[in-house]
Amino acid sequence: MSWIDALPTATVLLALLYLPGWVGLRLLGVRGVLAVAGAPAAVVAVLALGAVVLDVVGVAWTPAPVVLLLAVVLGLCALLGRVLPPGTVSLPPLTPRSWALVGIGLAVGAGVQAGAYLNGMGRPDAVQQIYDPVFHLNAAETVLRTGNASSLGGLDPMYGSSTGVFYPAVWHSMVALGARLSSVVVASNMLMLLTALAVWLVGIVALARAVAPRDGAVAAVAPVVASSFLIFPANLLVLQGMFPYCLAIALAPGAVALVVGVVERARTDRSPGHALRGGLAAVVTCAGVVAAQPAGLAVLGLFVLPYLGQVGARRGLRQWRLGHRAAAVVAAGAAPAVALALVVAVYTVPALQAMAAFPAVEGSRRLALFRGLTFSTTIGWTSPWANVVVAALVLIGVVVAAMSVRTRWLAVSWLLTLGIYVVAAGPNNVLRDLAGFWYKSADRTFAMLPTVAAVLGALGVVALGRAAQRLLAESRAGARHGRTRDWLAPVVMVGVLALAFVTSGAFRYDERQNGWTAWGFQPDRILTTAHASTEELTMIRSLDDVLPDDAVVLGDPRNGAAFVQSVGGAVAFIPHVNPSSWDPDQSYLKAHFGQLRSDPKVCEIVAEDGIEYFYADDSGPQAWAQDSPGLYDVDTTTGFDLVAEGGPARVYRITACG
Structure with a gap:
């Protein structure tokens, strides 16, 4: 089978991921990149709930009922769009030139990864022969065969005689829809590639826009920086095939960007329409992250709570100064209270306790800290220092973010995510149980870091470019060459990215292709013993x-x-x-x-x-x-x-x- 033969399946899945969600969010008043990046999460939320409803009423999971389901939801969005107070949620507009640069950044980021993945897989119907994909491929076929995509028992046939088993099935439900044009394997591979190359990277762009709303350079650079990492998506998604969890990670930046956009709009415009419409849209997209895989709740906690905590603290301080003590306590304490509740849940909720008791390989926290800072791999063959330029850019971005009140939360999010990875990768103890949401898995926790690091690295690149421009402007030579000075910042940015690309071996392209991808798909190169020749x-x-x-x-x-x-x-x-x-x-x-x-x-x-x-x-x-x-x-x-x-x-x- 050729890649051209797989295009219809990929096209249908791409349309499913974006078209209904984009239309629905637009009807609710969400505009621009926030609507595009939030669309997949909104679709996932609707499909997850809709699958349960269709199962209850006895309707099979086939294209016609799904299309009708989406049409009904869009009709509801249109109705809400008419009855809710007027309002929109958007980010400050960028110039056409800036959007062109963002498009180039996306193309580069996706292209670097796509070449490695497609060549490493070899063919679109290559079978992923690692532990998790064996389950997920058969689970998708189960949905296709039984017509039941409910997360509440739809995958019971995967568990022998067990009934009423809960398992997040929205990934499998989408694969089953795409498989009608080709096969389960092809549809799974196409959805995997779209998750890595479209959903995640577009979400990264939206998050960068939300962090630096008036600076298109950050949004243009972020997807390029994102393509330098291997733990996600190359390791966890393409090799290990932890599809539902990886879908949650990929959806998270788009959902977080929408939350930031909604809150920032509400802070500048107190009219109820903005808050109601945006709040509803944000709730739906965040629900989609959690519906993809329940650990998405913890992912959102690490990404969103620092922002909400920062906003709440500032609002609480203002309320306190005005003498509104109760309102101040509520505003400042809401996010910390949610964070505390998540921590308490790990130690008290039986399901989370069972996840925390899951046997996981112990390791060195010092080594994990090194890997978390350098983004080095555990079993790859490139030097652990291969991505050191990007690592330095991320650290510069952390400093830049911490220096600004608007972006300080992103530095905190990075620190918390790095911390939970180091804890998960260390020896077993009570502290390690904090990583129970992720089964105490080092890889699962590490995989969250690139989302935040991509934006921080972009901040670092842009900061270096602007610093060089300022230095030249302050020099005598800069005064004589004003036009040249204007081009210095973008030239430095491109130069820094080129340096990172070259010194890392094209962002570790060979290892990405012949290691992480081939290890999962080539029968004679499977990382573990191949199941089938x-x-x-x-x-x-x-x-x-x-x-x-x-x-x-x-x-x-x-x-x-x-x-x-x-x-x-x-x-x-x-x-x-x-x-x-x-x-x-x-x-x-x-x-x-x-x-x-x-x-x-x-x-x-x-x-x-x-x-x-x-x-x-x-x-x-x-x-x-x-x-x-x-x-x-x-x-x-x-x-x-x-x-x-x-x-x-x-x-x-x-x-x-x-």
């Missing part, structure tokens, strides 16, 4: 024409059997490699299926669960056979009919059970 995947793709659509296939999910669902169009009896999702029948067959001729219970389970086919592949590591002895070295000489084979794998029809 190239020949095996070719055979699995052919199963769509060999097996019935509802055929249930038993096999070890680690040896390629899980892909019969997302790639082959059948149903994997054990759809994921996580033992916590296996029910008693699945566990029993993993241990005893090979004894089907002597153990009557095996055939009872096979009959009850409608299992008709067996996926055999004994070529994996010995540890796989030790963990699933019933699925290895099975005697298939009798009672099994061969229906397909490829590489070391074979698919049989089970006849031994009658």
Whole structure:
């Protein structure tokens, strides 16, 4: 399959992400880049809630009901737009030239990453063979097959006989819609690329505009700086495939930008229309971040609460001076109270306590601090100092942000995000439990840092350019060359970015392509042991024409059997490699299926669960056979009919059970 063949799927998903949300936010009065950047989060919020509603009323998750759902929501937005007091939320306008520069910055930032990802993947239907994507691909196929995209039980088939399982399914619901034009794998890959190259980068531009509303240079530089980082999106999204959480991270900057825009507009214009319309829009977009993955609440906490705390403190101080003591306490204490509530929740809410108890690799906080400051990688081959120029620019940006009352909150947000990463990467103790929202994962917490660092790095670049311009202006030579002086700032900015690009090896392009991307998609280069070889995947793709659509296939999910669902169009009896999702029948067959001729219970389970086919592949590591002895070295000489084979794998029809 060629990349051109995947364009229709990518186009539909791009339209789904942006068009309904942009129209809805416009109807509510949101304008400019805030409407564009906030659109995906608004769409995610609507799709997440709509999927639950459609499930309750018994309507399948197919394009027609989804289009109708979006139309109804847009109608509601139009109605609210007419009945609410007039008002708009926007940022100060930029000149056409500034917008052109922003477009160039976006193109550079997206282009640097896109080339590495596309070349590293090789083809649009390349299968991501890492732990999390195995689940997410089959979960999307489950939505496509069952027509249930609800986060409240829609993914129950992924958990054996369990029912009513909560799992954020909005990512999978969008993949299922796109898959109708191609396949689950292609739709997932296209949504992954759009999340990295469009949703996140456009959100970065909007956040930069909100931080420096009258300075287009910051917005133009920010996406370029963003493309220098590897932990996100290259590591967590493209390699590890933590799709729902990565979607929340990508949506966050657009939502934060809208919150900042709404609050700043309310501070300068007290008319109720601005606050009502903007507040509603901000709530919806923030809800979208949380709906993508509940940890989005903590992500927003780190990004938004410093801003709201700063605004509240200033307002509280004014109220105190006016003698309004109660109002002052409420204004100044609201954001800290929310932050305290989040901290208390980690230590008291059972679900968060369970997440905090999740086994996570311990490490060195000192090393984590070094990585957090230099944005170096854990297993890549480039020098840990490769991105040192960008690291320096970020630190300059932190100083610049801290010196201004308007942007000081961004420096605080960076410090808090860096701190939670260092805590998560360290040894287990009570303090590390603060990272419970992220399962105490160093990678999950580290992945938040590039969002803030991209804007801070842009502030650093612009500050250097303006400083050079001022120095020349104050010199005698500058007085004689006024026109040259005007061009010095942009020349210095471009020069600094070029220096960062060259000294980092094109922002670590080779490692991004042949490391982080290839490690997830190339069967002969998978970071962990590949689940399926190239020949095996070719055979699995052919199963769509060999097996019935509802055929249930038993096999070890680690040896390629899980892909019969997302790639082959059948149903994997054990759809994921996580033992916590296996029910008693699945566990029993993993241990005893090979004894089907002597153990009557095996055939009872096979009959009850409608299992008709067996996926055999004994070529994996010995540890796989030790963990699933019933699925290895099975005697298939009798009672099994061969229906397909490829590489070391074979698919049989089970006849031994009658």
